[in-house]
Amino acid sequence: MTSTPSTANSIASTVKVLAFDTFGTVVDWHGSIVREMQALHPAVDGDAFALAWRASYQPAMARVMRGEQGWARLDELHRGILDGILPRFGLGHLSEQERRHLNRAWHRLRPWNDSVEGLTRLKSRFTISTLSNGNIGLLTNMAKNAGLPWDCILSAEVFRAYKPSPQTYLGVAEVFDLAPGQVALVAAHHEDLSAARACGLRTVYVERPLEFGGHHVKDVSPQAGNDLHCKDLRSLASALGC
Amino acid sequence: MTSTPSTANSIASTVKVLAFDTFGTVVDWHGSIVREMQALHPAVDGDAFALAWRASYQPAMARVMRGEQGWARLDELHRGILDGILPRFGLGHLSEQERRHLNRAWHRLRPWNDSVEGLTRLKSRFTISTLSNGNIGLLTNMAKNAGLPWDCILSAEVFRAYKPSPQTYLGVAEVFDLAPGQVALVAAHHEDLSAARACGLRTVYVERPLEFGGHHVKDVSPQAGNDLHCKDLRSLASALGC
Numbered sequence: 306m307t308s309t310p311s312t313a314n315s316i317a318s319t320v321k322v323l324a325f326d327t328f329g330t331v332v333d334w335h336g337s338i339v340r341e342m343q344a345l346h347p348a349v350d351g352d353a354f355a356l357a358w359r360a361s362y363q364p365a366m367a368r369v370m371r372g373e374q375g376w377a378r379l380d381e382l383h384r385g386i387l388d389g390i391l392p393r394f395g396l397g398h399l400s401e402q403e404r405r406h407l408n409r410a411w412h413r414l415r416p417w418n419d420s421v422e423g424l425t426r427l428k429s430r431f432t433i434s435t436l437s438n439g440n441i442g443l444l445t446n447m448a449k450n451a452g453l454p455w456d457c458i459l460s461a462e463v464f465r466a467y468k469p470s471p472q473t474y475l476g477v478a479e480v481f482d483l484a485p486g487q488v489a490l491v492a493a494h495h496e497d498l499s500a501a502r503a504c505g506l507r508t509v510y511v512e513r514p515l516e517f518g519g520h521h522v523k524d525v526s527p528q529a530g531n532d533l534h535c536k537d538l539r540s541l542a543s544a545l546g547c
Numbered sequence: 548m549t550s551t552p553s554t555a556n557s558i559a560s561t562v563k564v565l566a567f568d569t570f571g572t573v574v575d576w577h578g579s580i581v582r583e584m585q586a587l588h589p590a591v592d593g594d595a596f597a598l599a600w601r602a603s604y605q606p607a608m609a610r611v612m613r614g615e616q617g618w619a620r621l622d623e624l625h626r627g628i629l630d631g632i633l634p635r636f637g638l639g640h641l642s643e644q645e646r647r648h649l650n651r652a653w654h655r656l657r658p659w660n661d662s663v664e665g666l667t668r669l670k671s672r673f674t675i676s677t678l679s680n681g682n683i684g685l686l687t688n689m690a691k692n693a694g695l696p697w698d699c700i701l702s703a704e705v706f707r708a709y710k711p712s713p714q715t716y717l718g719v720a721e722v723f724d725l726a727p728g729q730v731a732l733v734a735a736h737h738e739d740l741s742a743a744r745a746c747g748l749r750t751v752y753v754e755r756p757l758e759f760g761g762h763h764v765k766d767v768s769p770q771a772g773n774d775l776h777c778k779d780l781r782s783l784a785s786a787l788g789c
Contacts (some may be wrong), residue, residue, distance in 0.1 A: 335692050341735050345589065354697055356670075380724065432687060432688075432691060439700075440722070441705075441722045442723045442724055444721070445674060445676075445698050445699040446674075448698065449674060456687050456690065456691055457683065457687040458699050458700065459683075462705075462722070463683075463704075463705055470597055478705070479682045480682070480684050481684045481687070497629065
C-alpha cells in the first residue's frame with residue numbers, strides 16, 4: 306500500500322460501493338486457463354493458448370460497441386474467438402460439446418489467494434459488486450464456484466455496454482442512487498481506472514504482476530491519478546479499516 | 548408440503564436455478580412497513596397505510612408497461628405513490644428528507660422467519676436468484692440488511708420489464724443459458740406463477756397467509772398447475788433434499 310492514510314480515510318468515509326473488475330483483478334484467468342488446458346489437452350502450449358484467447362477479447366468487444374453486430378454476451382464473444390484459434394493449436398477437431406465445455410472455463414476461473422478473504426472483509430463495511438465485461442451467468446457461476454461473496458453482480462450485460470463505456474461506470478452509481486464519487490472502481494488495469502475516473506468515480510489499483518503468467522511479468526508500478534495503490538485485496542481491506 | 552415426492556425429485560434433478568419473488572414471498576412487506584410507521588409516525592394507522600401504499604403498486608407498473616411513461620425504477624414508483632397517499636394520512640407536511648427516508652423502508656424489509664435458513668440450504672444445491680419487480684439497488688440493500696444469501700440479483704431493472712412480462716421469466720433462463728424448464732419460480736402469488744408457467748418455467752407456491760397482516764389473512768389453499776406447494780422456504784429446502 307503506497308497511498309497515504311488520509312486518502313484511505315477519505316475513501317472509507319465517502320465511498321459506499323466498491324465495484325470490482327474481475328478478470329485479472331479478482332480471478333487468475335491466465336493460470337486457470339493454463340490449468341484447464343493441462344488437464345484437457347496437455348500437448349498444447351497452455352500459456353500461448355491462454356494469451357491467444359485473451360488477445361482477441363478487447364477487439365471483439367470493440368466491434369460490439371461500434372455497432373458492427375447486435376448485443377452479444379461475453380460467452381458468445383469468447384466462443385467466437387475460441388473457434389478461431391483452435392485450428393492454430395491443432396484442436397480444430399474438437400466437438401461441439403468439447404468446445405462448449407472449454408468455453409465455460411471462464412466460468413471456472415480461480416480466485417487469487419487473497420481474493421475471498423479480502424472481499425469478505427471489505428463486505429463488512431461496503432457494498433461489493435462486480436463491474437465486469439463478463440456476462441451475468443458467467444459471473445454468477447464463477448462466484449459460486451470460487452466462493453466470491455458479492456452483494457450484487459453488475460455486468461456489461463446489465464448496462465448493455467462494455468467497459469470502458471461511461472454507461473457502465475455511471476450505471477453503478479445510478480443503480481445505487483449515489484453520486485459517482487461515492488463509488489470506487491477496483492481494478493488491475495490502468496485504462497479501466499482512467500475511464501472510471503473520467504466519470505467521477507474513485508479508483509483503486511491492485512497489483513497483479515502475474516496476470517499474464519510467470520513468463521510475462523507485468524509492470525505494476527504506481528501511476529498518478531489513482532486514489533489508492535494496493536498489493537492485493539487483503540491489503541486493500543486493511544487500508545480501508547476492514 | 549402437499550406435492551408428491553416424485554414431483555420434488557423431478558425438480559431437484561432438472562432445475563438449476565431457483566428464482567424468487569421477494570415482496571411477500573421472502574420478506575414481510577406489510578409487517579415491516581407497519582413497524583416502520585409505528586416507530587416514525589405512531590399516530591397513523593400503519594396497517595391501512597401499508598395497504599394503501601401497496602395498493603397502487605400494480606397500477607403504477609402497468610402504466611410503465613403500457614408505455615405511458617419511460618422506464619422507471621420501483622423506487623421512483625414507490626415514491627410517487629407515497630407522495631399521493633401522505634396527505635390522506637395527515638402526513639402531507641413531511642419534508643423531502645423524511646419522504647426519502649420513508650421510501651427507503653422498502654430497502655429495509657425484514658425476512659420471514661424461515662427465509663434466511665431456507666435460502667442458505669437451497670443455495671447449497673441450486674443457484675438462487677431474486678426475480679423481483681424491485682430495482683437492483685433496493686434488492687441489494689435489502690439482502691445486505693436482512694442477510695439474504697443470493698447468488699445473483701435479477702430484477703425488472705435488468706430486463707427493463709416488470710413481471711408478469713414474459714421478458715422477465717424467459718430472461719432468467721437466457722441469462723443462465725438454460726431451457727425455461729430448468730428454472731423454477733418460487734412465489735406466494737398465483738398470478739406470478741401462472742405467467743411463469745406460460746413461459747415454460749417450473750413453479751413453486753409458498754404459503755404466506757399473513758402477507759397482508761393478521762387482519763386480512765390470505766387464502767393459501769393449493770391451486771392446480773404448480774409443481775410444488777410449500778408452507779415456507781424451510782419446507783421447500785427439505786422437499787428438494789437440501
